[in-house]
Amino acid sequence: MSLIRLQKITRRYQMGAETVHALREVSLEIARGEYVAIMGPSGSGKSTLMNLLGCLDTPTSGEYELNGKQVSQMNDNALAEIRNKEIGFIFQTFNLLPRSDALRNVELPLIYAGIPSHERKQIALDALTSVGLADRIHHRPNELSGGQRQRVAVARALANKPSILLADEPTGNLDSKTGTEILALFNELARQGNTIIVVTHEEAVARHARRILRILDGLIASDERTDEGKNAPPILPR
Amino acid sequence: MKFHKPVLLLAEIRESFFMAMGAVTAHKLRSALTLLGVLVGVFSIIVVMTAMRVMQSHIESEIGKLGNQTFMIARSPGVIFSGPKGNGKIVRRKNITLQQGLQFEAKAAFARSVGLQASFWVGEIQTAYKKTAPDVQILGETPGSFSARNWIVSEGRALLDIDVDNYRDVCVLGSGLATNLFQTKSPVGEWLKIDGINYTVVGVLEANGASLGGDQDNFAVIPITTGLNRYGGGTWRSLSLLVQAQDQDSYDDCVEQSEGVLRTIRKVPPGDPNDFEISSNDSSIEQFRSFTFSLRIGVAIVSSIALLAAGIGIMNIMLVSVTERTREIGIRRAIGAKKRNIMAQFIMEAVTLCEIGGVIGVVLGIIGGNATAYFLKLPPVIPFDWVVIGLVICSAVGIIFGTYPAWKAANLDPIESLRYE
């Protein structure tokens, strides 16, 4: 059974007097454990697709089944819960809370999940350790380097053990060396069985994934397996 | 050079004003909330001052039922409250009797006129054709009362000495009562029944102007002696003396002399306080004025507190505004604006905001204050002096509370500001 199934997803919205067709009847499936890249130029609809996949937005029409649940017509509160439990976001600009330290930033999704204080501190600690930042848990974002910040963001995304990790240009604000480090981290996470979706306009970044979905003018233009994908180790059962 | 300066200044002010209006309209909600505070403060001052001025002229005319230069001497003051300790000193006072009144009249040559008055009865008056409601007042007076009370006869005549001396059953009608009973017909010579006895109408008074509740002129005047005869002049009835001074200058003298004469007549020992009360237009108006004065001070204080809170809000928001526009300030400085230009710009914004709030507050305050005029059917009033004061205060608030943010803005480092994002 697929983890993600989109069926004839359409997204239209009004920009002044014009109607913009961001997505036109897109259908696709993503299985558990896949490492997928979504590529496209600006205006192609990749951001819209990402927002929909991440349940930040609802489609104008069509169905979205995530982990067995029909999320396309859920109300706001229900979507918030889905985002909390099933989705882990990683943003280009990191989007950490500037006034909280690393530990507290990672705790945030756990707080919204209602997990009691003791437990969540432990989980957050574990998450930060797994990305190699055990010695920086009380640092504020402005005391961390770009790469470290993104790793905190990854730890936060992993905190609630979501079904999918959704990364929007994760290396966009990083230099090439740090960027590679982060992509290596993603690789490791994929190897551990996490489902990862990366949205990017850079070919080099997309190549790290096992499958590339190219999108153009609101439609899926192509769906190919990469070299990595062909040689990828088998997906570990979860 | 010097010739250009005032023109330049004016142009600068004009430019600043337009920039300020631009800034104000850029954040409509924010500006609205900011000037709301000033609006409320100004509104509260203006509404109270307007309402009070509306009431003042009305109440003063109510109080001033006596003519000018007239004062009244009575046994007890206006407010009647007895209390559990018995009626107290007031009731222990001896009544002012007819005899004392006549003695006083004889001795008060220094006054222009003296009238004696007693209130006898309230009830309904009947003619052959009509009955009034049972709310007509019957007053007993002497000829002197007419002058003292500023009563002007419009038809027929006033009471005369012979009416009083002979206990005649005659009466003079207030204009409201006359119109009520006789409509357009002349009442002079007609008869009417008061409390079962027939009286002949000898005169009608001029209307005394509209006042609260309408019919101030719903009364009839009979000779005081007739009344005393009919209703008893017993131990419990006390007369009032109405004294009119010769003119404004001799008013105080007249009061003093009257006091002296009456004390002698009533055998008040020297050193003891008066056993009667003297009241006049002036003293009552004086009391009313001092009461409203304290009220006005109270309102002024409270409104200034509200304006203080509004000013703080202005300072707060202007600081935010300055921070948000750091880049813009940097650009302006780069183009050549001096510190004082920046400072003037922001102070102008604060003042503009306050003035807009002030103007709206003034308009609403005048409308609100005159609502009382509408309900009480009184003439509306626009207190121009308070409008000016209010607007001046608004500008002051804007300047005072806008100075610190403006100063901060002016002293930003231009280079840093341009780098800010």
Added chain:
Amino acid sequence: MNFFTELREGLLIAWSAVRANKMRSVLTTLGIVIGIVTVTLMGTAIEGLNNAFLKSISFMGADVFYVSRQNWFADSQEEWLKMQKRPQITLGQIDSLEKKYTLASAIAPQSSTERTVKYDKRRASNVEIIGTTDQFPLTGSVSTVDGRFFSAFESEQGRQVCVLGSEVATNLFPNESPLGKKVTIGARPFEVVGVLEKQGTFLGESLDNELIIPLQQMLVAFGAGSDYDIRVKVANIADMDNAKDELRAVMRVVRHLAPTDDDDFSINQQDQILAIFHRVAGTIAAIGLFVTGLSLFVGGVGIMNIMFVSVAERTREIGVRKAIGAKRRTILLQFLIEAAVICLLGGLIGLGIAWAMTFLLQKIMPAEMSLPIVCISILVSLLTGVISGFLPAWRAARMNPVDALRNE
């Protein structure tokens, strides 16, 4: 996430937000402080005046009727004149009343006049001379602070004894005890057997410039004089209404009124004064609180304004929180709590300042800060926060996460 956890998280966020921008927080709080100080001071003044008034009428018992020819309050000049015409209350009538009325625990007639009282070389002028019986202290809340009241025997015999009001006692006997000494009224000597406790003033008139003698003596010394009032103390305070009806009935019989006649006397109670006082005081209080409430309103508007700014500044953050799973109500609560915290802070500071200023205020008028006022002030500041902060918090909660995240 249950409510309590939400509250706690909200408080932590609010606190860090307050500390983040100190100048702004100070100014915002200041607006509320000013509002709360004015409203609280107005409250203390009202409370103080209320209590002072209640204390000042406490000398009239709540369970005492004052039967008199007149009503304490006349609605108009005409009414007052009518009451003047009523026949006086006579001793014979008082006697009949005492015999016929069973619901009283004490009945005391009183009559008064005004005289100068002398002792040695001193004089007290304009002293109210009250003639009454030994039942007098039972009918009111006055008692002797020195000596005793005159006895039933002295009262019936009309002995020349007297009880002094505290002002008279201080005037005539500044350095010694008045007990046993003889004061003269006119030419008559009266032996002082007691001194009354200080009662204070009522409506500006001192209640202590009085001297009480047996009624029988008063008749002898000053002649059958003015009107009598009768003080009737009810035996059962729970049954006041019934007692009043019964009293009225008995008085009507005693004064030989026909069933169709109106009452030609009045039965007054402390209640009447309270009723009128409450009406007047209520109106003044309402106006006062409204006017001071204006400054609080202005402070609240300031809060709303700044909260809107705060929400706009943190648009990105709101977007992130929503992306991570915060529900609308969580965001709403977060900003509401922020507003409430600022207002509560301002309220507490304002209360402190108002408390200090109450002492100053007490120099010009009675003012008291009671526990209810403190609680109400705190509640009001919280409410101001919640109300002012609601619209901005609502806007934050309804933000579209996609747009919010795109915000710079």
